[in-house]
Amino acid sequence: MPKPYCDLHFKHTISRWDEAIPLGNGSLGALVWGPASSLRLSLDRADLWDTTPFPGISEPEFTYATMVRMARAGQEAEIRRIFDAPYNHPTPCKLPAGALILHLPSDRAVESRLSLTTATAALKTGDIKLEIFLHAEENVGICRVNLPHLEFQIENPQYGTTENRDAPPGSLKSLAYPPAEYGAGDGAVWFIQRTAGDAAYGVFASACSASDSTLLTFTVGSTRDGADWRERALDRLRFTLARSYSRTHGSHKQWWKRFWSRSSLTLPDKNLERNWYLTNYFLASCSRKGGYPMALQGVWTADDGNLPPWKGDYHHDLNTQLSYSHYCKANHMEEGESFVDYLWAMADCGRRFAKDFYGTEGLCMPAVMSIDGQPLGGWGMYALSPTNQIWLCQIMERHARYTADKTFWKERALPYLTETATCIAALLEERDGQLYLPISSSPEVHDDHIEAFLTPNSNYDLALMRWLFGRLSDESPRWRDIYGKLPQLALTETGVLKLSPDETLEESHRHHSNLMAICPLGLIDDQTEAGRRIIEANLLDLERRGPGLWCGYSYAWAAELYAMAHNGNAALRALRIFWKDFCSPNGFHLNGDYRHYGSSMLHYRPFTLEGNMEAAHALQEMLLQCKDGKIEAFPAVPEEWRDQKISFSNFRAEGGRLVSATYDKGIVTMTVEETDELGQI
Missing domain, CATH: 2.70.98.50 (putative glycoside hydrolase family protein from bacillus halodurans)
Structure with a gap:
């Protein structure tokens, strides 16, 4: 409470x-x-x-094949005309009441x-x-x-x-x-x-x-x-x-x-404690089972005479996924089920879009869409990238892991992953025994310029595909064969994750898309010396490039990266910067360093909720981590907390287990409650 x-x-x-x-x-x-x-x-x-569609969405040239052809030909202006221009139309969009x-x-x-x-x-x-x-x-x-x-x-x-x-x-x-x-x-x-x-x-x-x-x-x-x-x-x-x-x-x-009553925590830093509770309040205010999931601003559309920021839509290249990143561990499953139920209910829409836009069987949602699943266009290399759908699959799969609900896994999550894999597999091209997408990108590097089409496969696309087909490898020889033909992640000599096989990220960037393999996908094994070296190399590179072009959610995501690396000091610092410099007095994440604290060169203030939820998720990762059935309490305690008391109750771990723990000057006590649903998926 x-x-x-x-x-x-x-x-x-x-x-x-x-x-x-x-x-x-x-x-x-x-x-x-x-x-x-x-x-x-x-x-x-x-x-x-207002779900009135933009007429251009139904034009014959609005297809993945067209975008592939134009990207390969370097036709930047034409790509913008066909795929980006629809987003400039006022509808579809969220309306204020x-x-x-x-x-x-x-x-x-x-x-x-x-x-x-x-x-x-x-x-x-x-x-x-x-x-x-x-x-x-x-x-x-x-x-x-x-x-x-x-x-x-x-x-x-x-x-x-x-x-x-x-x-x-x-x-x-x-x-x-x-x-x-x-x-x-x-x-x-x-x-x-x-x-x-x-x-x-x-x-x-x-x-x-x-x-x-x-x-x-x-x-x-x-x-x-x-x-x-x-x-x-x-x-x-x-x-x-x-x-x-x-x-x-x-x-x-x-x-x-x-x-x-479902979960609680007590922290030495009362501002972080307050913001964790405030974020859970935002979740319950904007997301309820049986209702629509939160879009960019949830139930708080702008009241300033303008359309809401980014039309108040559903962005699946980061926003919805981060908005529903923390609910499992916070044990607010019903509020999170608003999103997983919605994804399942919209499956037919995804099947139509896979057929009409990508020309495939299977399932793939537009990465920028309206409440009824219409594509809104936008920067085509991201708004219409098929791999964003895999990140949605991870939400479904994680929900299954944290509930240990075998029925949900068999009847919803597994079919959802399988149909997504069917769509992605149909797009892959084989060269020299390895599989590649025809075009590739890494949100949102190079913005909407032709350079944003990277040499396939970008590490963003590749990490997501390796996660999906790896997760399905035990389900079918077909998926196992595809997984075996996917290239390895592209690394520099020092272990830094590249953007693509022939390009490294050399500037500050808001979206840590090249680091997906580390977080949230967990493909880099931090239990091995080699994995730890890769994670450390990428954190050093993140620091080398700096936060000059970060948004608020970039700090929240960075905090999770540091927490995964057991660096509580850096995670704490990133969260303090996020909540102080990038949030309004009422807690709303405003994306920019709008009060000019020097934490970013971006000084605007468009409100979106994903940063709040990701920050709460990162804080929870400092207190409890679980992977492959193992639970670790207080893995990333900052130095300034080590002679103080920290506690949490009823955090949910994989397998549906409820964990309560106390850290008191270095001494940890923990209880684990095995719930009725517990079982291997």
């Missing part, structure tokens, strides 16, 4: 949406910020998208506190006090104010109109919709915003006043809820208002109590 010092607490009025108090229940999201006179709840809903604005009679600063324990925001301005939460199990928000009357309004996003399509790039006005239709009745107010085709959504709010307080409820409804979606939204508000506040809040708090 998070201690009170883990709470977010701001004594000043919050002036930016990406520094707001974040609330979420996996479906609905709210950001609470702004002055008392117009206190803003920026509302969101996870499945609120709108806002609920409270007009409080106060000119004082708004003090805000978010209780992580209860997922409840408490605000105070002068003598006015508010409590706000999004119910953990019901799609409704509740706000209680100690005022007998509350003035409020709802506001739709400032989209463009069908009559006026002129808008600056990235603006919400580039989305042309009919004007929102406002309505009121039976004590409620709402607006209905029609979007593309027959799709529509609305924000609904209703208040009930007593002698000394007002209870305000709100929700976001959508045509995804069924033909009677508006009536259902209004019924939800009426039901909530009819129930006592204490009962509603009580059931909400019970859900969060169960969530927090």
Whole structure:
């Protein structure tokens, strides 16, 4: 259970949406910020998208064969026209829902506190006090104010109109919709915003006043809820208002109590402890079993008049994979199952894309895609690289290992890996007895320039293929034969992993793609002297190139690399830099060193969540590592912690085992609970 010092607490009025108090229940999201006179709840809903496709996606030339031909011919401009240009189209994209604005009679600063324990925001301005939460199990928000009357309004996003399509790039006005239709009745107010085709959504709010307080409820409804979606939204508000506040809040708090009971930790560094709990709060706020997995911003779409950063999409060349990197060890399996269930549910989409784009049987998802699996285009060498699909396979396989669920492995994970292997195998070309992809890349080295097409196989592609076919080698002679024909990883004389057989990475780079074999794939055996030398050589090379062009998530990934090498000092330093220099006061990962601390040359601040989750994962790797059935507690303790006490409880290890351990001035005690599901996969 998070201690009170883990709470977010701001004594000043919050002036930016990406520094707001974040609330979420996996479906609905709210950001609470702004002055008392117009206190803003920026509302969101996870499945609120405009999925209108860009016409060019369906053109005959939008194929892997075309990209291979053009890459080999050096046709950079044509590659951009066909494969990158679709991403410049405003749709498909994630949509904001709108806002609920409270007009409080106060000119004082708004003090805000978010209780992580209860997922409840408490605000105070002068003598006015508010409590706000999004119910953990019901799609409704509740706000209680100690005022007998509350003035409020709802506001739709400032989209463009069908009559006026002129808008600056990235603006919400580039989305042309009919004007929102406002309505009121039976004590409620709402607006209905029609979007593309027959799709529509609305924000609904209703208040009930007593002698000394007002209870305000709100929700976001959508045509995804069924033909009677508006009536259902209004019924939800009426039901909530009819129930006592204490009962509603009580059931909400019970859900969060169960969530927090699944794992815990105590650290000497209270800021790291706080951020670990905050990251788990983000996970539960954005990802629930039965719902959609978190996209780039989860349930907190930008409220600044613009499309969300990178259209709020699903990026599979790092972002989704890092976003779901820590949940297994944190023992929040249901929240992680949102993603693995989604991958399985989207398998037919992957089969169609494998056939239509790659011209193969099997399964492969677009590496940059919409909520319904449409390719969005983008830098084609990454957005349409087939090997990113293998990284998704690793998520499925790891889930099977950490649950020890044989049924999941046999009926979902194994077929998913096998169908992916079918697609990848069909693309491989044999030369001199070895197998190569026709084109290769290493995200996102050389950006979108023709040089980004590296000599096959890049170590990124090769590591992923060696992991996949190696994992399947015992399942079929076919996969074992392919594994045997894959080249070895390309190394320099000193053991540094190259980009490709004929190129080394000579500059700082945000994506540690050439190091995939070390982490997260674990292909370099750190139990051997040769493996340890390779890992050490690559960490030295990482330091040689420096962090000048790193994003926040680069530091989080580096922390995991150091933790795997049992270098707790460097892992701790990287995590402190990440959370101090690259995160907003509310914990949001803003990618850039936006306050100019000197930790990167990138000074922008686009919000995405993967860095937070990867940082929590790296911290967990400092405390517990498991490989091939072996468990190691406290493998990367920093020097400054060695005369202090560290503990964690109910961390999940491979085989479904639950581990609790204490480190007290060098003395380690550990208990391992064998769960009912335990068994070899």
